[in-house]
Amino acid sequence: MKRVWILRLIILSVLWIGLGVLTLDGKANEQILWQAGVFSLLLLIGVAVEKLVAYRGDLYLLPTVQLILVIGLVVLTRIRPAAALKQFWWACLGLFVFYFILYALRDYRALGRYRYLAGLGAVVLLFITLLFGVAQGGATSWLQIGNLNFESEELVKVAMLIFLASYLSEYEEILRIGTVQIGRFSLPDWRTLGPFLAMGGFSLLLLAAQKSLGTALVFFSLYVLVLYVVTERWIYLGVAVPVFLCTGTLGYFLFGHVQVRIATWIDPWVDASGGGYQIAQSLFAIGGGKIIGTGLGNGIGASQVPAASTDFIFAIIAEELGFAGAMAVLMLFLIVVLRAFHISVKAADRFGQILAAGIGILVGTEAIIILAGVTKLLPLTGIPLPWVSYGGSSLLIHFLLLGILANISHAEAADPMHSKHKGREYAA
């Protein structure tokens, strides 16, 4: 139990030291400090609540994410105090969502029952967004309800994960062994594969139509990797690569901005003030950080890099906190992913296992895709960095997913008898 408090102490010191430096700099205002106070209080109350209801799940999952979160909050305060104010509010709400899911959701297995509803809901939601959505930053991915803008694809992630986990836990064996023999490979029949492919293909098409190419890429990777993890068959990865290359090429010729992205990825310096501006500024910021960074509040990137508070927030972290800080963030994400996989391995049932693995894979691919884009290892596709980038939708949904993850972990620990039998029926 002592450990839990020590971890929280570390998180709060990161938050308050960061805000302290920014206050000295005159970048943090009183409002933000108040919000941070509320957030800190909520964070501590959370620990007490955990104790009260005897949470027995993974102890490192939430603190790791909270550490990522406070780093994001501090950097956001430095970049855009006005946005940070809102983000603190979302962070508080996120914590609330996390604990709500953890305790209100009695049995996460119940989620599996709604798999077709979830899958259908996801497709419908995307379709509605395509028809009535609001365009922001080139992508039509925002739904406006009253005064509230919501990025629907974030919610779709949850629905898709539930659908995937439930569907795959049922048809796992068929997918693994196959019923139809084609040459050396035995593949599942169309009836089994049908709903999976239809759901996947359809949602990817809708995302492409919305021009949310980054999210489409995340979904594609999620589908393929989850399918691989469940079946352990390389053939699904083998099929996925040519499919990806074909659709990628198609996308290249269909969308003008894909061509620009590829061109600036190959050489951003040719047009460093035009098409290559974003990536060039990002690299300047990262390069300016060197090993230990310019120090919080000292970087230039915060005012120069476009979308510094959202897609490119990692470039700002790399500049102001240097290689050291950027590495820390990378490691924290790796820890979250590996903790999720750990929960998956220990989970009580197949649905829980796949769901936990899926959440881990989702967070991992999201982080890797945007970070590789920002550092020019891959062409840039703008998606938020989970828990760090500014944006309520992404933050809430990722806390919701984290809640589910904690739930799975808690259920496993609270019901050790059950865990003894876990996966037995599928033992290969």
Place this chain on the structure above:
Amino acid sequence: MKKGLRNVAIGFSLSIICLSFGLVYWQVVRSTDLMENPANRRLILLEQRVVRGGIFDRNGEVLAQTDLNDEKKTRVYPKGEAIEPLMGYATLLHGSSGLEAYLGDWLLGIKDATATQALEQAFQLPRRGNDVVLTLDYRLQKVAYEGLKGKIGSAVALDPRSGEVLALASQPSFEGNGLDENWDKISQKPGSPFLNHAFALYTPGSTLKIMTSGALLRAGLNTGDLYNCTGTAVINGQVIREQNDKAHGWVNFNLALAESCNTYFATYGVKAGDKQFLQTAKAFGFGEEIPFELPVKLSTLTNEAAVPHRLDENLLAASAFGQGEVLVSPFHMALITAGVANQGVIMQPYIVEQVRDENQNVLYQKNPEPWLTALSADQAARIKSAMVTAVNDGTASPGGIAAFQVAAKTGSAEPGGDVPTHAWYIAFAPADNPQIAVAVLVENGGTGGGASAPIARAIIESALSQKVGDNT
């Protein structure tokens, strides 16, 4: 499922490792390249965060300051052309030069940062640089500037007792305000407006005779000896001519300097010998870097930078009256003059009197220090008396002032080719208690007495009537 998860976990870990290699590549390997990329405005913007300190003259007149208007900084030079190119410039587009460049570390608060500045630097709070107070007297600077206006040349005024630079004008100059817009126009103007002519090298002509005088005195030659000047002399087969072939008749040292007799100095310079001449030159700072805040070109005796070990007789004869291969900057000439004025001791020249932080705490204060001992007090006194004769009864008379005794020497140096001579005038005053030493050069201005003496006289008059140096 376990195996699948393990493989994906390995895949993610490898991706993270790839990302960290990506970071190492950009943050370590390519960091410098990125910083120097022309599209990267990082360094410029970092400097922009500091409010450059002000530059003031000795009386507190603002020479340069940064105006803050809605977070926008503009560097303004209230005195305009009169202080350029000494002041130089500091712009985003064209970099920096002059005092703005060489005092940059002080002005930006980087050099000897105070504790507050260091803290502010670490946290990059909006920061104020330090203010620099110059020894310059803007009133003299203005007189020098106005005297030179329309000509090409420079005027340097020093306090011989301390080495303080009181005026340092160079023409043509430029307007420091709004430099970026006028850059192309200015750089196309004839006469190199961006070049500080006080630090450029010229043939010194007859002004160098005061240095040769030092060699004669060091050699112990009898200055009372009479020499018959016939207008020309032949030394080792080389014909030495007087200006306008004027025969000065019988002259002693005093009269020879006053009348600027070339043949006397050529003959006696050779008599003193190259060893004495070269040693005297070294004692006056030839071949040595001048310890000053701004870079001054090294004065040279021959076509090589270092002072040679020996001079052949022909070159020695020519060098003795400032021709041959001798090249001196007006700034150095002013120092030589100041050395004669200050009983043979040349003080270290300086232009930065004080550096103060924004709370007026003094961070740096320059105290006068001797640089070279060129002459003994007695030798200096005898050269001075000849220079007084030059004003009262010789070629330097256009620089005379009724109220004060001026000691001076003219020069009309042949730069080579069929062009008018460079007009030199070096002077100090009052002769019995020198407070100011001046060197004026006008490129192709004709005779020193004609073109340069009035400028020098105006500076001295202005300085002494205002009692410059009262506060030192």
